[in-house]
Amino acid sequence: MAQAANALSEQTSGSDISMLEKVKPHSELAAAILCGILIAAGWLLGKGDYGAVSVTLFILAYVIGGFAKAKEGIEDTIANKELNVEMLMILAAVGSAIIGYWTEGAILIFIFAMSGALETYTMNKSHKEISSLMELQPEEALLIKNGMEEKVHVSALSIGDMILVKPGERVPSDGRIARGHTTIDEAAITGEAVPVAKNIGEEVFAGTVNLTGSMTVEITKPNSDTLFQKIIELVQSAQSQKSPSQQFIERFEGAYVKIVLAVVFLMMFIPHYLLGWSWTETFYRAMILLVVASPCALVASIMPATLSAISNGARHGILFKGGVHLENLSNLKAIAFDKTGTLTKGKPEVTDILVLPGLSVEEVMLKAASIESHSNHPLAGAVVKYVKQTLNVEILSPESIEDVPGWGVRAHFPNESWKIGKAGFIDVEKAEVFAEGAALKLAGEGKTIVFIEKNGEIAALIALKDVVRSETKKAINLLKAQGIHTVMLTGDSSKTAKAIAAESHVDQYVAECLPETKVEQVKQLQREFGTIAMVGDGINDAPALAAANVGIAMGEGTDIALETADVVLMKNDLPRIAEAISLSRKMNSIIKQNIIFSILVIMILISSNFLQFLDLPFGVIGHEGSTILVILNSLRLLRS
Structure with missing residues (x-):
């Protein structure tokens, strides 16, 4: 009963969280749209003799449209003890209202709220692969006990339990076929579209689809330790970790916001005395500066791109354990391969x-x-x-x-x-x-x-x-085309190693390697080439995987290799390494595009403001529009 209650609690909790995630982007978008309607109504009424009503509608627009971002900004400021871009936007809108620019301030809130809703939507889009994965896992299993069949929650299954999986059903948990033979669609795990024939004694994985025959499966792992759960945990962990570039931008944001506030403060006084601007014009230009100098687009340059690339990789059977490893892949100069089980079968x-x-x-x-x-x-x-x-x-x-x-x-x-x-x-x-x-x-x-x-x-x-695996030669040739030096590390004799190296097309081989020798060779390659990766699948490869800048494990390898590695190939498909490197390079290219574009926009808007060419509504459109464009540019990685 306790297990069932816990399972139900977990289900309910997960369901509530899932529901909140689905509702959140829609509520933000609804608030932004309502904000826009109130602004339009306030502007029309302001044309007549309804000034008080107009101002009331603008205040409502401020509250409804700005609540989510204001709440987020205040909470982050309290938590991190630093001002952020959300606070800059709120201060700019309030400042505009103080000097009587109600419409401009409200438009700022509206576009800021709209870009926030779109940002939430795009973030959820990048998390889609995890959501779709979690939906593939059955919640119930047909337990066979004392010759009787009983439906139970998957969390109640234990190692050694026998379950019945009928044709068309998904396998509830990892196990071994005890009776029957069938064909399994393992696309959810390996990305392989061709179904695999399975007989007695062979392993089956949670989330895969039983296509043809009924089978009795003996559970070999608890539900929390299945390969399917590991995939979900790996990608979730990767999406929560920040790359070095993202960490730098976040540190930069805090200092940048302080500088902007200092400059805005000076802008409120200096132009009046040095350039002869009116106090209203001076304060108005200061508010525009507060808007256009805000680094929203710069802050959004990296995280959406990283999340999109991680999601793309997960969809194609490449699991990254963090943005740092994905970023490092583009800097690789050499890759070391274990021979047995990696280059060979x-x-x-x-x-x-x-x-x-x-x-x-x-x-x-x-x-x-x-x-x-x-x-x-x-x-x-x-x-x-x-x-x-x-x-x-x-x-x-x-x-x-x-x-x-x-x-x-x-x-x-x-x-x-x-x-x-x-x-x-x-x-x-x-x-x-x-x-x-x-x-x-x-x-x-x-x-x-x-x-x-x-x-x-x-x-x-x-x-x-x-x-040698049929795809090995293709994989090595793809890496060579990317300018990467390839090395094979093996415990075999020089004669065998030389033959396999020639057949595999690797540039270099080192024979008669012990586990500690592989680590020494990895360190030697690092001294020679800089950033290098190690690809392996066995227990003896774990030390070398840990020593390399990027450790890449084969999905069919041992648990310790999977845990030690930074990148996991769910299917033993070596050409995926070249794909992962291409994805990393494209991600870094898009991040550079985003950063250069956002800095250029900020510089142009600031210059236009000082020259008194720019009005607040256009400043808002230029600033928030650049943020949206940066996010949309990052989303291209989901389809590449």
Whole structure:
């Protein structure tokens, strides 16, 4: 009952917050529109003999239109003990009213309120990816207990529980298929549009869609620790963190506001005595300066762009843990890659089979797989998998089998003696001349050679290799085109590393790396190139990921790699790294455009005011219009 009550409380709380987020931009927009209507009515009545009513309507427009921004400005000023741009706008509007410019002050409030409503709308737009993600997670699951089915809230599920997921339903929590087989749409997690076939023992993730068959899933993680929840937490965390540029702008804002207020104070007196302006004109120009010198557009130059880029990345399976990492990506000069599981698939595969003339390939491979099926070695598993997939035959049972640790396996079938293993386990001299020395050539290609002996004679050799991912070459070439130096770090021998490096197209490789060696290499690359990234997926990569300026983890990697990294590729899709760098560069370019544009507008408006060309309404339009344009320019990143 307590769990159910907590779940209901969480649901209600989340629902209330979601409702407030949906209502807020509409309430701000409604207040701005009502403010505009009151201003129009006040202006029309002011043309007649209804001065008092007109002023009353303007005061209402001030209160309704300016309440949200005034409240925000006062709260921030109290919290940070510093004045901000909201306070500048309110002071300018009040100052305009004091000297009798009710209409101009009200227009300032109206446009400021309208730009605030649009800013809230655009901020919510950039948060849309999180909202849509959260809506994908089911709230209930069909629990199977004592043969009975019971609907429960997902928060009530525990590790080991069995749940039923029917066709067309979303998977409620991470787990492993205990019964059934189906096809899963994992687009919400990996971004991959093609459905994935799933069988007994394979993992399924919360938020994915069961397309074809019913399946019973054993829960392997609590709801709070699912991959789906981690994605949401990562993006939420990234959106709450501020980049160095944003932090600088916010520090700059406090000092800038003080300078503006000091200059405005001087502007109230100096032009009257030095330039002969009237007191009304002097105060009026001071109020315009207060408006046009406000850094609203400058302050809005960075955060919307950063949030838009983070949301864009999340939609395409690239998770940034903060704006600082997104910003750093554009400065990368070199990237170091772990080999196994990153550049390669991480699992050996059979690449070549050479059989003694006169023997059947099918027979030799069937006997080899029958023997290797009794071993847990990764190479043995690769041989068994190859035979099952290509020959489609039943594995045999040897009469006897003997494992010789570090060398290979002996086995007996009726009237046949077989051995599988290293050259030294068979006969080194025979192995070297078998198939005209093919073993040496294959080993030079970075492949592992396994020999098969039948009744004292070498019958065949099998070459296996940790195969380079199909997309690796494309990913490396894209990075090279961006001017980035690529390095492979691996614990393999120099011969294997050289072959994989050549196939992967990386610029440089370092072989026989221990975890601590990878950290040393990362530091060496930093000394040589400056800002560098490390890409990895395993526990042994975590120290190097932490040492790099930007750590990038593969989504199928270990939990520690995901936690240590700054960027996560939800699908093991290496070309996404080049996309992330392009996104970072475009974001920084848009931020520069915004900053230059906003500074130019401020300078032009201030100059026009001093030359007495600019009236308050046009100053308001120029100032607030530039803010809106800056935000809209940032939103382009959502679609790039």
